[in-house]
Amino acid sequence: MTTTVIKNAAWVIAWDEAPGRHIYRRNVDLAFDDGRISFLGQGYAGPVDRVVDGSTRLVLPGLIDIHSHPEHEPLYRGIREEHGLPSMHMTGLYERSQALSATDDDARAASAEFAYCELLLSGVTSLVDISPPWPGWIELFARSGMRGFLAPGYNSARWYLEDDHELNYAWDEARGRAGFAAALGVIDAALAHPCGRLSGVVSPMQIDTCTAELLRDSHRAAKERGLPFTVHVAQSVSEVREMIRRHGQTPVQWAEALGILGRGTILGHALFLDSHSWIRSWTKRDLAILGGSGTAVAHCPTPFARYGHIMENFGDYLRAGVTMGLGTDCAPHNLVEEMRKAAILARIAARDITTVTTADLFHAATAGGATALLRDDLGRLAPGKTADIVLIDLECPQMQPARDPLRSFVYHAADRAVREVFVDGRQVVGDGRVLTLDQKAAGSRLRAAQERMEAAAPGRDYRRRSASQITPLSLPLAE
Numbered sequence: 231m232t233t234t235v236i237k238n239a240a241w242v243i244a245w246d247e248a249p250g251r252h253i254y255r256r257n258v259d260l261a262f263d264d265g266r267i268s269f270l271g272q273g274y275a276g277p278v279d280r281v282v283d284g285s286t287r288l289v290l291p292g293l294i295d296i297h298s299h300p301e302h303e304p305l306y307r308g309i310r311e312e313h314g315l316p317s318m319h320m321t322g323l324y325e326r327s328q329a330l331s332a333t334d335d336d337a338r339a340a341s342a343e344f345a346y347c348e349l350l351l352s353g354v355t356s357l358v359d360i361s362p363p364w365p366g367w368i369e370l371f372a373r374s375g376m377r378g379f380l381a382p383g384y385n386s387a388r389w390y391l392e393d394d395h396e397l398n399y400a401w402d403e404a405r406g407r408a409g410f411a412a413a414l415g416v417i418d419a420a421l422a423h424p425c426g427r428l429s430g431v432v433s434p435m436q437i438d439t440c441t442a443e444l445l446r447d448s449h450r451a452a453k454e455r456g457l458p459f460t461v462h463v464a465q466s467v468s469e470v471r472e473m474i475r476r477h478g479q480t481p482v483q484w485a486e487a488l489g490i491l492g493r494g495t496i497l498g499h500a501l502f503l504d505s506h507s508w509i510r511s512w513t514k515r516d517l518a519i520l521g522g523s524g525t526a527v528a529h530c531p532t533p534f535a536r537y538g539h540i541m542e543n544f545g546d547y548l549r550a551g552v553t554m555g556l557g558t559d560c561a562p563h564n565l566v567e568e569m570r571k572a573a574i575l576a577r578i579a580a581r582d583i584t585t586v587t588t589a590d591l592f593h594a595a596t597a598g599g600a601t602a603l604l605r606d607d608l609g610r611l612a613p614g615k616t617a618d619i620v621l622i623d624l625e626c627p628q629m630q631p632a633r634d635p636l637r638s639f640v641y642h643a644a645d646r647a648v649r650e651v652f653v654d655g656r657q658v659v660g661d662g663r664v665l666t667l668d669q670k671a672a673g674s675r676l677r678a679a680q681e682r683m684e685a686a687a688p689g690r691d692y693r694r695r696s697a698s699q700i701t702p703l704s705l706p707l708a709e
């Protein structure tokens with residue numbers, strides 16, 4: 231057993247169990263034995279193998295990201311920031327995923343390695359990685375040192391466009407069933423990995439691309455294994471309209487009717503509820519269904535904000551009793567920026583500064599995500615909890631003056647102040663650098679992979695356009 235002590239930490243965000251919230255503590259020691267926190271308080275006097283000076287540090291529980299797609303999102307840097315179709319209520323999801331996606335396994339590996347580095351450098355220690363399975367995924371994730379909730383995606387239908395306004399579905403239930411079986415195999419392999427940090431989430435991809443039977447069977451498989459279940463729901467106006475056309479119900483109401491909501495279910499996005507101003511359904515039940523059932527929502531504000539979409543609003547979801555967590559559904563994979571945007575966008579949506587607090591967003595990025603994943607040992611610093619720990623440099627210029635270091639971190643410094651990260655008691659970031667992966671090398675492979683992806687676009691796009699016609703550069707290029 232190895233005991234590490236963070237000695238005389240200037241600030242610690244500690245977990246206060248009775249009220250179930252984070253609190254500040256000052257000038258305390260935090261000790262962990264291998265992967266478990268053993269002491270948090272003043273004057274630690276037990277055995278020590280390693281001492282970390284905490285006098286210039288804010289100590290946080292590791293952040294928990296409950297929604298991401300590392301195998302392709304970094305490939306979209308420079309491509310998706312301003313890509314969207316006004317004729318599809320601004321979303322670019324369907325056009326982009328048809329024309330542009332990872333062309334090969336090296337593209338996926340480079341993209342994932344790059345994303346894992348971004349995540350570690352912004353203080354994420356637990357990640358839900360929703361990806362189609364690819365060879366080498368489990369080994370790369372294990373090597374990253376992060377805690378992994380691998381969510382191999384599958385579906386019964388794929389989207390396709392023949393024009394810029396109608397979303398079509400090509401159904402193939404046999405493919406969905408095969409994907410489901412393969413996903414359970416990947417999850418079993420992750421759980422059996424000797425690193426002990428990998429687990430799984432049963433992940434039929436989207437509510438509109440899966441049959442009722444596949445969704446029900448997937449949810450049952452998750453329950454039987456004691457694993458979380460996730461599916462994208464209410465992520466676009468097109469999807470909500472399609473589900474009402476098929477079932478006479480919103481996607482959330484249909485999910486309730488199928489029996490797939492409740493504790494352990496994470497809905498990706500759940501942005502366009504029946505009460506949303508872009509939907510304005512005659513029902514006003516969706517939020518109450520989510521809150522009453524114990525369902526969690528993975529909120530990822532950045533990709534939607536870029537389209538002009540906004541959740542209405544984060545504070546109302548909390549007050550309805552929804553378990554709120556955060557995710558990074560695009561590059562950059564920076565959960566601190568997501569906290570900041572979620573707070574500001576909620577206040578804009580509500581026209582009210584009191585609708586959410588910084589504490590609400592930090593809770594979502596830590597304990598909220600842990601609750602969604604059925605893991606109350608994560609996202610909290612207290613004796614007995616898991617030693618997933620992030621150290622923030624109070625002397626980083628953007629942290630100064632660190633009167634309220636959480637606000638300095640969330641609204642000012644973000645990833646620039648992350649110095650050390652421990653997962654399961656093992657150090658994976660030191661002096662602001664990832665110790666387990668090679669971000670620079672992954673970056674050059676990523677650029678080559680992006681070129682291959684762009685080259686394939688004309689053969690996949692419904693208008694046979696080049697990537698630069700689908701998504702032009704931000705400025706004209708001189709002749």
Ligand SMILES: [Zn+2]
Nearest residue numbers: 299462498559
């Ligand atoms: Zn997603």
